[in-house]
Amino acid sequence: MNDRYNPRTQEPKWQQAWSAQNVFLTGEIGSKPKYYVLEMFPYPSGRIHMGHVRNYAMGDVVARFKRAQGFNVLHPMGWDAFGLPAENAAMQKKVHPGTWTYENIATMRTQLQSMGLSIDWSREIATCDPTYYQHQQAMFIDFHKTGLVTRKKSKVNWDPIDNTVLANEQVIDGRGWRSGALVEQRELTQWFFTISQHANDLLDGIETLDRWPEKVRTMQRNWIGKSVGAKVKWAILSSPPAGELSSVGETEGGILSKNKENPSPYPLPQGEGSLSSITVFTTRPDTLFGAAFVAIAAEHPLSLEIAKTNTQLAEFIVECKKIGTTAEAIETAEKKGFNTGLTVQHPLDETRSVPVFVANFVLMDYGTGAVFGCPAHDQRDLDFARKYNLPVTPVVLPKGQDAASFAIGADAYTDEGTLYNSSFLNGLSVNDAKAAAINKLESLKAGTRHETIRLRDWGVSRQRYWGCPIPMIHCKTCGTVPVPKDQLPVILPQDVTFDRPGNPLDHHATWMHVNCPQCGAPSLRETDTMDTFVDSSWYFARFCDVTANTPTNRAAVDHFLPVDQYIGGIEHAVLHLLYSRFFTRAMSLTGHANIKEPFAGLFTQGMVVHETYRSADGNWLSPDEILIESEGDKRTAKHRTTGEPVEIGSIEKMSKSKKNTVDPDEIIGSYGADTARWFMLSDSPPERDVIWTEEGAQGAFRFVQRFWRLMQGLQAPSHAASDETPATLLPMRKTVHKALERVTGDIENLRFNRAVAAIYDATNAFQSARNACPTPNAIEAAILHECASILTQLISPMMPHLAETCWVDIGHTTLLALTPWAKPTPAMLVDDSVVMPIQVNGKRRDELTVAKDISEADLRALVLANETVVKILNGTAPKKLIIVPGRIINVVI
Numbered sequence: 100m101n102d103r104y105n106p107r108t109q110e111p112k113w114q115q116a117w118s119a120q121n122v123f124l125t126g127e128i129g130s131k132p133k134y135y136v137l138e139m140f141p142y143p144s145g146r147i148h149m150g151h152v153r154n155y156a157m158g159d160v161v162a163r164f165k166r167a168q169g170f171n172v173l174h175p176m177g178w179d180a181f182g183l184p185a186e187n188a189a190m191q192k193k194v195h196p197g198t199w200t201y202e203n204i205a206t207m208r209t210q211l212q213s214m215g216l217s218i219d220w221s222r223e224i225a226t227c228d229p230t231y232y233q234h235q236q237a238m239f240i241d242f243h244k245t246g247l248v249t250r251k252k253s254k255v256n257w258d259p260i261d262n263t264v265l266a267n268e269q270v271i272d273g274r275g276w277r278s279g280a281l282v283e284q285r286e287l288t289q290w291f292f293t294i295s296q297h298a299n300d301l302l303d304g305i306e307t308l309d310r311w312p313e314k315v316r317t318m319q320r321n322w323i324g325k326s327v328g329a330k331v332k333w334a335i336l337s338s339p340p341a342g343e344l345s346s347v348g349e350t351e352g353g354i355l356s357k358n359k360e361n362p363s364p365y366p367l368p369q370g371e372g373s374l375s376s377i378t379v380f381t382t383r384p385d386t387l388f389g390a391a392f393v394a395i396a397a398e399h400p401l402s403l404e405i406a407k408t409n410t411q412l413a414e415f416i417v418e419c420k421k422i423g424t425t426a427e428a429i430e431t432a433e434k435k436g437f438n439t440g441l442t443v444q445h446p447l448d449e450t451r452s453v454p455v456f457v458a459n460f461v462l463m464d465y466g467t468g469a470v471f472g473c474p475a476h477d478q479r480d481l482d483f484a485r486k487y488n489l490p491v492t493p494v495v496l497p498k499g500q501d502a503a504s505f506a507i508g509a510d511a512y513t514d515e516g517t518l519y520n521s522s523f524l525n526g527l528s529v530n531d532a533k534a535a536a537i538n539k540l541e542s543l544k545a546g547t548r549h550e551t552i553r554l555r556d557w558g559v560s561r562q563r564y565w566g567c568p569i570p571m572i573h574c575k576t577c578g579t580v581p582v583p584k585d586q587l588p589v590i591l592p593q594d595v596t597f598d599r600p601g602n603p604l605d606h607h608a609t610w611m612h613v614n615c616p617q618c619g620a621p622s623l624r625e626t627d628t629m630d631t632f633v634d635s636s637w638y639f640a641r642f643c644d645v646t647a648n649t650p651t652n653r654a655a656v657d658h659f660l661p662v663d664q665y666i667g668g669i670e671h672a673v674l675h676l677l678y679s680r681f682f683t684r685a686m687s688l689t690g691h692a693n694i695k696e697p698f699a700g701l702f703t704q705g706m707v708v709h710e711t712y713r714s715a716d717g718n719w720l721s722p723d724e725i726l727i728e729s730e731g732d733k734r735t736a737k738h739r740t741t742g743e744p745v746e747i748g749s750i751e752k753m754s755k756s757k758k759n760t761v762d763p764d765e766i767i768g769s770y771g772a773d774t775a776r777w778f779m780l781s782d783s784p785p786e787r788d789v790i791w792t793e794e795g796a797q798g799a800f801r802f803v804q805r806f807w808r809l810m811q812g813l814q815a816p817s818h819a820a821s822d823e824t825p826a827t828l829l830p831m832r833k834t835v836h837k838a839l840e841r842v843t844g845d846i847e848n849l850r851f852n853r854a855v856a857a858i859y860d861a862t863n864a865f866q867s868a869r870n871a872c873p874t875p876n877a878i879e880a881a882i883l884h885e886c887a888s889i890l891t892q893l894i895s896p897m898m899p900h901l902a903e904t905c906w907v908d909i910g911h912t913t914l915l916a917l918t919p920w921a922k923p924t925p926a927m928l929v930d931d932s933v934v935m936p937i938q939v940n941g942k943r944r945d946e947l948t949v950a951k952d953i954s955e956a957d958l959r960a961l962v963l964a965n966e967t968v969v970k971i972l973n974g975t976a977p978k979k980l981i982i983v984p985g986r987i988i989n990v991v992i
Contacts, residue, residue, distance in 0.1 A: 103807075106770065107771070117914070134171070134172050136172065151763070160846060162217050168919075174218055185197075214776065222642050238686065238689065248290060264558075273422065298325070300684065302323050314672070331380075334443060336441070387521075388520060392472045394471075435459045439455045447540070477513070491507050494519060497514065498515075561627060564604055567634060568604075574615035581616075602627075640692060640697075662699065666704060706752050711747075711749060734747065770797075771900070775799075778796055785849055810887055822926065831865055833928075837927070838861035838893060851897070933951050937988045949961065963980075
C-alpha cells in the first residue's frame with residue numbers, strides 16, 4: 100500500500116471515469132425534479148485565475164450535492180467570447196480575433212476540466228459562434244417588431260482616435276481605455292433596447308427576489324433610480340423684478356443684469372414652451388427658498404438659441420461636449436458654468452429672481468435638462484456657488500442649531516432638520532415641507548408632483564468588428580428593414596483588417612453592400628455590432644437546449660428556468676443582472692420564454708487576494724520569486740535567487756500589474772485540484788475575500804493526506820451497522836451523523852466554510868475512535884465503515900477525486916458521484932446529556948455534563964460534590980441552591 104495519496108494519478112483517472120459514464124449529462128425533462136445551477140460564464144482571456152477556481156468550485160459543490168439529492172441538475176459552461184480585448188489582441192499579435200479567442204477557449208476549457216467540475220460539456224456555447232448569435236439576431240428582429248428595439252439619436256462617449264463609441268466602463272478618468280484620448284460627447288444615431296419602459300416592472304420585481312443579497316437589490320433600485328418630486332416652472336424674465344438688485348457681479352462667460360435699467364445683454368427668445376420658461380425637475384422642492392441659480396444643459400433649447408448669437412456660449416457648448424457622458428466623468432470634471440445674462444422668476448416668490456447658467460454638469464438626457472441650485476444643501480451646488488460668487492442661503496436648520504447663527508462653511512448640510520428662511524414652510528420637517536411645497540406649486544399652477552426614473556434606454560450599438568452583427572439593412576426607399584430570418588445568421592466576414600482606426604466593417608470592400616429584401620434596390624447593411632452585454636443577457640436560456648432551431652426551446656426553458664442558483668462577482672450586480680432581467684421580460688413578450696425573473700437565487704462571492712511583494716528598487720515581485728521566513732510572529736521575505744530583502748506589502752486583489760497572482764495550473768500540478776478547491780471553500784465565508792497563502796494550501800494538502808490515510812484498512816463489513824452502538828463508539832457515531840445534518844444544511848445555504856468546519860470536527864472524532872478501536876469486532880467494524888462512508892460522502896462535493904478514491908478503498912464498488920446523499924439516523928441526532936453551567940452568586944465558576952433525565956436530588960448531590968464548589972464553600976453550607984432544569988445552576992452563599 101502506498102503511504103501517500105497521489106492526486107496526479109487519481110484526479111485524471113476519476114475525470115475519465117465520470118466522462119465515460121456520462122455522469123454529468125443533464126437528464127431528460129421530467130425524469131427527476133430539476134435544479135439549475137450556473138456560474139457567470141468567463142471571458143476567454145487566455146488562462147483561468149484563482150478567482151475562477153473559487154467561483155466554479157462553489158457552483159460545483161452545489162451541483163454535485165443537488166445531483167446526489169436526486170435532482171436532474173443542469174450545470175453548463177460557455178464563453179462570453181465577443182468584445183474589444185480580442186480586437187486589441189488582433190492588432191497587437193497580428194492574428195484574427197476569432198483565432199485568438201478559440202485558442203484561449205481551448206486552453207481554459209482544459210484548465211477547468213482539470214478541476215474536476217461536474218459540468219455538462221455537451222451544452223458548451225461560445226457567444227462568437229454563428230450558431231449562437233444567429234438566434235440573438237432572430238430575437239433582435241422579434242424585439243424590433245414588438246417595439247422593444249428603437250433607433251434614435253443619442254449622446255455617446257466618442258473616442259476621437261479609435262473613432263468608436265465607448266461604453267461607460269471603457270472611459271477611464273475621461274479618456275478612452277485603449278487610445279488614452281480625451282473622450283468627447285457626440286450625437287449619433289444608435290440602436291436601443293427600450294428598457295426604460297419597463298423600469299417600474301423591473302423595480303417592482305426586485306421585491307420578489309428574496310434569495311438575492313440585499314446589497315445587490317439596493318444597487319438595482321438605485322440604478323433604476325425612481326424619484327418622487329416636482330416639475331417646477333421658472334418663468335424667463337428680461338430683467339430682474341422691480342426694486343431688486345442682483346447680488347451677482349461679473350462671472351466667467353457672461354455678465355448678469357445689474358438692475359432693472361440694465362436689461363439682459365441677449366434678446367429674450369420668443370415663443371411658448373421651453374423658451375418662455377424653464378422646467379426643472381427636483382426631488383427637493385422643500386429647498387426652493389434656498390435657490391441661488393438655475394442651470395441648463397449645453398444642449399437645452401435655450402442654450403442653443405442663445406448660442407446662435409453668442410460665440411462665447413457656442414465655444415462653451417463645444418467645451419462641454421468634451422466631457423464623457425458617464426456619471427463618473429461628470430462628477431469628477433471641474434464644474435463650469437456660463438452666465439446667460441437671463442434671469443428666471445422664483446416660482447414661490449414673485450419678488451425674487453435667480454440667474455440662469457449653462458453648466459457642464461447638467462445633461463439633456465436626464466430629467467428636463469435643467470436643475471435649480473440650492474448651495475446650502477447640495478455639495479455640487481455649493482462648490483458652483485462659491486466659484487461664481489452666488490448667495491448661499493440655508494433653509495434647513497439642523498436639530499439643536501440656532502437659526503440666527505447657523506451658517507454653511509465648506510460643506511453643504513444634507514441631513515434632516517426643520518425648515519426656516521422659507522416663508523410658509525417654516526417650522527416643517529423636510530418630508531412635510533416637500534408635500535407642502537408641491538401643494539403650493541400646484542395651486543399656483545407653477546408646478547406639479549412628478550415621478551422620474553433615472554434608468555435610460557440601453558444603447559447597444561458599437562462601432563467595432565468583433566461583436567454580433569445587428570441584422571438590419573438601410574434602404575433609401577424602404578428605410579431600415581430587418582434581414583429576413585431565413586437569411587440568418589448575418590456572419591462576420593473573415594477577411595478584415597485592423598490597420599486603421601474605426602470599425603473594420605465600414606472599411607470592408609463588399610460586406611456591407613446588399614440588396615434590400617423588400618424592393619431589391621442596392622442597400623447597406625448595418626455595420627454597428629451589438630454591445631456584448633446583449634450576448635450575456637440570455638445565454639442562460641440557450642443552455643436549456645443548445646440544439647434548438649429557434650432561439651429557445653419553450654418546453655426546455657419553461658422547465659429549467661429560472662436558474663435556481665446563480666453565482667458570480669459583485670461587479671456584475673447592476674448592468675448584467677439588470678439587462679438579463681429585462682431580457683427575460685422581452686423574451687416573454689415575444690414568445691421565447693414565460694418568466695420575468697431569470698435568477699431565483701443569487702450569490703456574490705468574494706475575491707481571491709494575496710500579499711504583494713516589492714524589491715528594494717520598487718519593482719513588484721511574484722510569489723514564486725520570494726522566500727518567506729518566520730520567527731515567532733515576525734515574517735520576513737527575501738528574493739529567492741539573490742537573497743536580497745523584499746518588502747511584504749498589503750494584501751490586495753490578485754492582479755497581473757502587481758504580480759501577486761498564483762497560477763492555478765501550478766497549484767493543481769503541485770497539490771491537486773482537490774487541495775485548491777478545499778482551501779478556497781474552507782478559509783473564509785464565501786461572500787468575503789479569501790487570502791491565498793502557501794501555508795494555507797499546504798495545510799489543505801496535509802488534510803487530504805490525513806483523510807486518505809484514515810480511510811485505509813476499512814473494508815466493507817459482512818453486515819450493516821446495527822442500531823445499538825458500543826459505548827466506545829457512540830460519541831463518534833453521533834458526531835458524524837450530526838455533521839451529516841449540519842453539512843447538508845450548510846451546503847443548501849452556501850455556508851461552505853461552516854460545512855468544512857463540521858467535517859473537520861467529525862474527522863477528528865473518527866480518528867480518535869479508530870485509535871481507541873485498533874482491532875474492531877464485527878459490530879464495531881460495521882459502525883466504523885458506516886461513519887467512514889458518511890465522511891467520504893461529505894467531502895465529495897468539495898474534494899470529489901479524493902472522495903472517489905476513498906470510496907473504493909473502503910470497499911464500495913459504484914461511483915460515489917452516482918450515489919444518493921445519505922440521511923442521518925434520527926436516534927443519532929438526539930442528545931442524552933446536557934451541559935449545565937454552575938454559578939456561584941451569579942458568577943460562572945464551572946459546568947456539569949449530566950443526563951437529561953437526572954433527578955433533582957442527584958443533581959444537587961453532584962453540585963455539592965463538585966471540586967470547584969467544595970473549594971468555594973470551604974466547609975460551609977450554601978444559603979440556597981437554585982436549579983433551572985436543563986439550563987443552569989446557581990449556588991447562593
